[in-house]
Amino acid sequence: MSSDRLIEEFNAGKPAALARVVSIVENHRDGFEQILGSLHPRTGRARRVGLTGPPGAGKSTITSLLVKSFRDQGLKVGVIAVDPTSPFTGGALLGDRVRMESVALDPGVFIRSMATRGSLGGLAAATREVADVLDAFGFDRLVIETVGVGQSELDVARTADSTVLVLVPESGDSIQTLKAGVMEVADIFIVNKADRPGADRLRNDVELMLGLRKGVSFGNVPAHHGIDLKRLNPARLAREAAASTNPTQWTPPVLSAIATKGEGITDIVAAIDRHFAYLEQSGTLRSRRRERMRERVMDVVGQKVSDRLWKDPHTKAWLEEQLPSVEEGTATPFAVADQLLRQSGELVRGEERT
Amino acid sequence: MSSDRLIEEFNAGKPAALARVVSIVENHRDGFEQILGSLHPRTGRARRVGLTGPPGAGKSTITSLLVKSFRDQGLKVGVIAVDPTSPFTGGALLGDRVRMESVALDPGVFIRSMATRGSLGGLAAATREVADVLDAFGFDRLVIETVGVGQSELDVARTADSTVLVLVPESGDSIQTLKAGVMEVADIFIVNKADRPGADRLRNDVELMLGLRKGVSFGNVPAHHGIDLKRLNPARLAREAAASTNPTQWTPPVLSAIATKGEGITDIVAAIDRHFAYLEQSGTLRSRRRERMRERVMDVVGQKVSDRLWKDPHTKAWLEEQLPSVEEGTATPFAVADQLLRQSGELVRGEERT
Numbered sequence: 082m083s084s085d086r087l088i089e090e091f092n093a094g095k096p097a098a099l100a101r102v103v104s105i106v107e108n109h110r111d112g113f114e115q116i117l118g119s120l121h122p123r124t125g126r127a128r129r130v131g132l133t134g135p136p137g138a139g140k141s142t143i144t145s146l147l148v149k150s151f152r153d154q155g156l157k158v159g160v161i162a163v164d165p166t167s168p169f170t171g172g173a174l175l176g177d178r179v180r181m182e183s184v185a186l187d188p189g190v191f192i193r194s195m196a197t198r199g200s201l202g203g204l205a206a207a208t209r210e211v212a213d214v215l216d217a218f219g220f221d222r223l224v225i226e227t228v229g230v231g232q233s234e235l236d237v238a239r240t241a242d243s244t245v246l247v248l249v250p251e252s253g254d255s256i257q258t259l260k261a262g263v264m265e266v267a268d269i270f271i272v273n274k275a276d277r278p279g280a281d282r283l284r285n286d287v288e289l290m291l292g293l294r295k296g297v298s299f300g301n302v303p304a305h306h307g308i309d310l311k312r313l314n315p316a317r318l319a320r321e322a323a324a325s326t327n328p329t330q331w332t333p334p335v336l337s338a339i340a341t342k343g344e345g346i347t348d349i350v351a352a353i354d355r356h357f358a359y360l361e362q363s364g365t366l367r368s369r370r371r372e373r374m375r376e377r378v379m380d381v382v383g384q385k386v387s388d389r390l391w392k393d394p395h396t397k398a399w400l401e402e403q404l405p406s407v408e409e410g411t412a413t414p415f416a417v418a419d420q421l422l423r424q425s426g427e428l429v430r431g432e433e434r435t
Numbered sequence: 436m437s438s439d440r441l442i443e444e445f446n447a448g449k450p451a452a453l454a455r456v457v458s459i460v461e462n463h464r465d466g467f468e469q470i471l472g473s474l475h476p477r478t479g480r481a482r483r484v485g486l487t488g489p490p491g492a493g494k495s496t497i498t499s500l501l502v503k504s505f506r507d508q509g510l511k512v513g514v515i516a517v518d519p520t521s522p523f524t525g526g527a528l529l530g531d532r533v534r535m536e537s538v539a540l541d542p543g544v545f546i547r548s549m550a551t552r553g554s555l556g557g558l559a560a561a562t563r564e565v566a567d568v569l570d571a572f573g574f575d576r577l578v579i580e581t582v583g584v585g586q587s588e589l590d591v592a593r594t595a596d597s598t599v600l601v602l603v604p605e606s607g608d609s610i611q612t613l614k615a616g617v618m619e620v621a622d623i624f625i626v627n628k629a630d631r632p633g634a635d636r637l638r639n640d641v642e643l644m645l646g647l648r649k650g651v652s653f654g655n656v657p658a659h660h661g662i663d664l665k666r667l668n669p670a671r672l673a674r675e676a677a678a679s680t681n682p683t684q685w686t687p688p689v690l691s692a693i694a695t696k697g698e699g700i701t702d703i704v705a706a707i708d709r710h711f712a713y714l715e716q717s718g719t720l721r722s723r724r725r726e727r728m729r730e731r732v733m734d735v736v737g738q739k740v741s742d743r744l745w746k747d748p749h750t751k752a753w754l755e756e757q758l759p760s761v762e763e764g765t766a767t768p769f770a771v772a773d774q775l776l777r778q779s780g781e782l783v784r785g786e787e788r789t
Binding site: 410414415422 | 476477735740762764768769770775
């Protein structure tokens with residue numbers, strides 16, 4: 082099928098065309114740029130929700146419930162399940178997907194699992210591109226689910242408009258690894274499995290880290306929880322306190338849920354709606370999407386540079402010839418990189434501008 | 436202090452010069468390339484061990500014991516503790532470091548905590564550079580410890596010669612997230628806290644995933660463990676079986692340990708030594724280090740390109756001007772990226788070569 086014809090069928094809402102376009106875009110097959118370019122004007126309508134958290138936190142169950150709730154409102158939903166730790170699609174994710182079968186037969190729902198690309202690709206970039214495809218196809222809500230709380234997962238979650246972080250009492254250790262960086266990136270926190278021991282303490286800890294609890298002596302925090310109290314800076318506490326009276330500020334709520342029983346989902350959906358309203362009213366949606374677009378273009382630039390450089394056999398071969406002298410210590414990686422950039426055309430005319 | 440004088444003191448083994456050089460290199464301060472370039476011929480002597488695993492697996496305890504064991508052999512040891520989840524140095528890592536105080540007062544030991552850089556930097560690249568500094572200073576062993584099992588952590592661990600993955604019975608869920616990618620990157624597996632319930636099963640699961648267990652019916656694997664049996668491909672099983680009789684092949688051992696009691700450390704040190712002997716005898720050390728060097732140069736090239744492009748105010752400003760039309764859909768990220776690369780000098784003269 083020609084690219085034009087594929088786009089035509091895509092625009093006509095044909096599911097087979099959607100699946101095909103997603104595959105082309107996800108794998109950067111020939112013509113993906115043209116396709117993404119032609120879809121681009123139709124993007125920007127879907128609300129994108131990122132869902133992240135440690136393994137076993139119940140993200141898939143919550144995703145299923147969110148999908149169901151959105152469907153009940155008559156909205157079409159796309160789900161992108163991303164697993165940055167696996168070079169393949171499979172294993173745990175497939176297991177998780179089984180639980181989603183109940184929604185998978187609904188034509189108003191599209192589910193796609195994505196695994197990591199090579200280090201030269203970029204999972205966050207690929208996720209964003211597939212999300213753009215679903216957005217252009219007409220899905221009203223996109224749920225981007227990613228496993229884990231590391232940098233790669235964060236980058237993926239940050240491609241969304243609203244980021245939801247799911248925690249569970251037994252992931253006690255993981256609060257140690259959350260730290261301020263992750264706390265600051267999430268718009269909504271969920272303490273799932275809220276009927277288990279430790280749920281109150283987890284909730285308390287998260288609220289403390291967010292500065293939501295006022296008048297609480299910091300001495301009360303159990304030291305072994307690994308929370309660095311110096312991070313609870315006064316400016317932040319003041320800002321958060323002001324938020325409750327200022328409709329253009331957002332205070333991340335900490336919600337309790339027992340997803341396996343469906344408890345707390347109404348609150349989560351309401352919080353997502355409230356967050357989106359805040360994003361629109363405060364102008365944050367606009368600035369956040371502009372920031373994402375800036376990152377997007379910068380990603381594309383980086384990808385193009387690396388494609389042009391490393392897919393060129395002369396550059397590759399030349400680099401290979403230099404490696405022995407780098408190993409022997411007669412050349413340095415920096416000198417080789419400089420020469421490569423100079424002779425391979427040359428980048429940014431870096432020399433002339435500095 | 437001039438750069439030359441700093442290098443002179445560094446070469447004379449002054450600890451203050453070491454700390455200063457590490458800071459300059461870690462933060463890419465002015466002159467870091469010259470410094471790394473001048474140290475470069477002195478690198479390549481240290482054996483680099485990467486240690487990774489989920490939070491709470493006991494990595495820091497094992498690191499401390501490794502350091503002690505290396506010191507008992509009269510070897511100087513550098514430790515780089517990397518935390519990709521945190522934008523700051525602190526919290527959990529600081530807590531961990533307290534446990535290492537016993538070794539921290541020894542001048543034959545140097546410990547450095549590193550946190551994540553911005554997404555344009557690269558934690559793996561920075562780790563490698565700091566490791567090069569410690570190598571050049573004369574440390575015989577480098578232990579690179581990183582928290583987590585995601586892609587960023589893997590990239591960090593892969594900068595080492597030998598990669599050790601630490602697991603614990605309670606990280607049952609994490610075996611779901613390990614998958615083939617991580618299993619293939621580790622040279623040595625440790626089941627720590629081996630006296631806890633589930634240790635045997637974890638060990639069994641890991642050995643199955645590695646194909647170490649022959650004649651075991653796959654039907655015996657508990658399905659809920661999320662192991663995809665299709666990954667246990669016959670070629671791999673055959674290769675692993677051959678390994679036991681071929682000294683130039685490596686079969687990753689699965690070792691048990693109770694690090695808090697010091698149990699199993701002798702075996703771990705022996706396995707690391709055996710692995711290094713294998714790396715040298717099989718020629719793998721040479722090919723692996725060449726592969727790392729290739730990645731290193733490619734990283735430097737990417738970093739230089741992005742520095743030259745995005746530190747240039749004209750390029751930045753021009754991009755800013757384009758963003759509205761990208762948002763409105765009259766321009767695409769790809770077209771903007773193409774134009775940016777064309778007009779910003781450069782790049783790879785991509786047009787002429789394709």
